[in-house]
Amino acid sequence: MSWPKHEVQTPPYYLHSEGKGIDIDKWSIIVTEGPILSSNEIESWQSQLALKLPTMAFGQNTLSFHYNRERKFYFSTFDALQTVSHCSSWLRVKPAALWENRQANVDLFDANYDWTFSTTYGGTWLMQGEETPLSATESCLDWSLLRREDIPLLFFKELTLYEDELDDQGISSLSVRLRVMSSFFYVLCRFWLRVDDVHFRLYDTRIYHQWNSNVVMKEYSEQEASFQQVSEMGVDSRWFTNSDFMQKVLPLTKKTATRYYLTP
Amino acid sequence: MGISDLDAWIEKLKKSVLPSEDEIKVLCGKVREILVEENNVQVVYAPVVIVGDVHGQFYDLLELLKVGGEPPWTNYVFLGDFVDRGYNSVETLLLLLALKVRFPDRVTLIRGNHESRQVTQVYGFYEECIRKFGSATVWRLCTEIFDCMSLSAVVEQRVFCVHGGLSPGIESLEDIEAIDRKQEVPHEGPMCDLLWSDPEEVEGWTLSPRGAGYLFGEEAVQHFLHVNHLDFIARAHQLVMEGYKQMFHGRIVTVWSAPNYCYRCGNVASIMELDENLERKFKVFEAAPDSSRPEKGRVKAPEYFL
Numbered sequence: 001m002s003w004p005k006h007e008v009q010t011p012p013y014y015l016h017s018e019g020k021g022i023d024i025d026k027w028s029i030i031v032t033e034g035p036i037l038s039s040n041e042i043e044s045w046q047s048q049l050a051l052k053l054p055t056m057a058f059g060q061n062t063l064s065f066h067y068n069r070e071r072k073f074y075f076s077t078f079d080a081l082q083t084v085s086h087c088s089s090w091l092r093v094k095p096a097a098l099w100e101n102r103q104a105n106v107d108l109f110d111a112n113y114d115w116t117f118s119t120t121y122g123g124t125w126l127m128q129g130e131e132t133p134l135s136a137t138e139s140c141l142d143w144s145l146l147r148r149e150d151i152p153l154l155f156f157k158e159l160t161l162y163e164d165e166l167d168d169q170g171i172s173s174l175s176v177r178l179r180v181m182s183s184f185f186y187v188l189c190r191f192w193l194r195v196d197d198v199h200f201r202l203y204d205t206r207i208y209h210q211w212n213s214n215v216v217m218k219e220y221s222e223q224e225a226s227f228q229q230v231s232e233m234g235v236d237s238r239w240f241t242n243s244d245f246m247q248k249v250l251p252l253t254k255k256t257a258t259r260y261y262l263t264p
Numbered sequence: 265m266g267i268s269d270l271d272a273w274i275e276k277l278k279k280s281v282l283p284s285e286d287e288i289k290v291l292c293g294k295v296r297e298i299l300v301e302e303n304n305v306q307v308v309y310a311p312v313v314i315v316g317d318v319h320g321q322f323y324d325l326l327e328l329l330k331v332g333g334e335p336p337w338t339n340y341v342f343l344g345d346f347v348d349r350g351y352n353s354v355e356t357l358l359l360l361l362a363l364k365v366r367f368p369d370r371v372t373l374i375r376g377n378h379e380s381r382q383v384t385q386v387y388g389f390y391e392e393c394i395r396k397f398g399s400a401t402v403w404r405l406c407t408e409i410f411d412c413m414s415l416s417a418v419v420e421q422r423v424f425c426v427h428g429g430l431s432p433g434i435e436s437l438e439d440i441e442a443i444d445r446k447q448e449v450p451h452e453g454p455m456c457d458l459l460w461s462d463p464e465e466v467e468g469w470t471l472s473p474r475g476a477g478y479l480f481g482e483e484a485v486q487h488f489l490h491v492n493h494l495d496f497i498a499r500a501h502q503l504v505m506e507g508y509k510q511m512f513h514g515r516i517v518t519v520w521s522a523p524n525y526c527y528r529c530g531n532v533a534s535i536m537e538l539d540e541n542l543e544r545k546f547k548v549f550e551a552a553p554d555s556s557r558p559e560k561g562r563v564k565a566p567e568y569f570l
Contacts, residue, residue, distance in 0.1 A: 034530065035505065035529060035530020035531060036503075036505055036529045036530060036531060037505065038505045038506065039504065039505055039506055039509060042505075055502070055503050056503070056525075056529055088473055089473075092474065092475030092476075093474045093475055093476050094476075095451040095452060095475075095476040096474065096475025096476045098451050098452045098476070099452055099471070099475060099476045106432070106469050106470060106471050106478070111473030113473075115472075115473040115474050143570075146570060147568075147570065149568045153566050153568065156566030156567065160528070166474065167460070167472065167474060167477055168377060168378070168383055168387065169474065169476075177569050179566065179567075179568065179569065188569060188570075196386060241386070244569070244570075
């Protein structure tokens, strides 16, 4: 495949040691990483959040974006978990149907939170944005540029903020991916839920900024379908564990764009 | 298949050299003969080492055997979840099966919820068998072995060992013996509960908010221990950053034996040694060094994701 020439001079950049970030243009992008929370930390977070935590909460994983030395937005596990609903979810795992008669005899765990850990979190923003709804076919991102694989990739990072195996009945995960290119940065923050044989849910936040522009674009989309709907589309079940693939097939239920303006 | 053949297999497996499909058929035949004769509550003597989830982390299992000592010098109870999630479920399971055949009285294998047809088809073991052998034959042979695995063990009539936890349908150890275990793990009922349930700070019994699976509290544990004249329960099934977790005044302990779970959680693992007096000693260990694992450096390559 050949692309038209991409006429951008890569600005000078500086890579932090051990993959902990990059300084480029007026931006400084900083990564922190660590293991899952300890048992003591889990207890403390649980009482602060009034939530039973996902089994893997990567409490030290953060990704922050600073512009002219001022933090503009960042991703944090704690902030994300703060957005998990305190109402119980309508979703149930597949074997739940077989358990219905047992439910009469036993109390349901006092679930004043959403056990699927669903979140619309797309970063914590320290600037004001202008939100507009988008139709399914509209986009505020430059896809022709994003798809190009000939542009040098200067820095890549993938962080899991949290993940839960839903008792081996699926997956709930929130992750952030970043790539810094010679002419722009691009972030995908993804909430991915698969309840085996029951449901798929994908909430994606995409963030895009081209050097020398005064705007940071954020596009948010929600996709959702039952296993039955997906099976009827004829999707092979071996793709069910691949969120990148499922993103291409799940029906879109919501889409918005937000523009954040940078002041020089 | 003689002892020398078995020893040769074990040595080869430790170097992650896989036996042929025909050899695996023979091994499975042998292990099946042993497992079908076992009780649903296996009798085990101290001193013994209790091992939690391993999840196909083969090089960490080799590390574990160094930390705990090699069988038959060390007596082991493995609490299940040998397969899925990790990269080497095949090697992990086959090594444990070979050790079981070689030292049947020194290696006890308890079934976990991942030792199931349905779960292994979603969480890795099935895929790995297809990838490594080109067909589902080995997976099928192994799942037949899963059906024969015991459901629990009792050490010196005082420590109850199980993968998940208790069941409201089980009052006594005799109730466990009464289960017809030679089947796929059911979606509900006592056998399912033993492999799936979790201890939690709740009163008595509650149902998980997911709509299936029990959570049991201190009261339920105390009642079960009292009825069956037991001291405490050893179980696995839940990831613990510190490798083990004691709850309910030490009446139940979770043992987790997969260090750096899924190669990214950064947790330590542990095994629990019970001496002649059933005193607990936790041996904590970290993931095998990169130099000993061929799958090292699985740092995600930069990708042009969209």
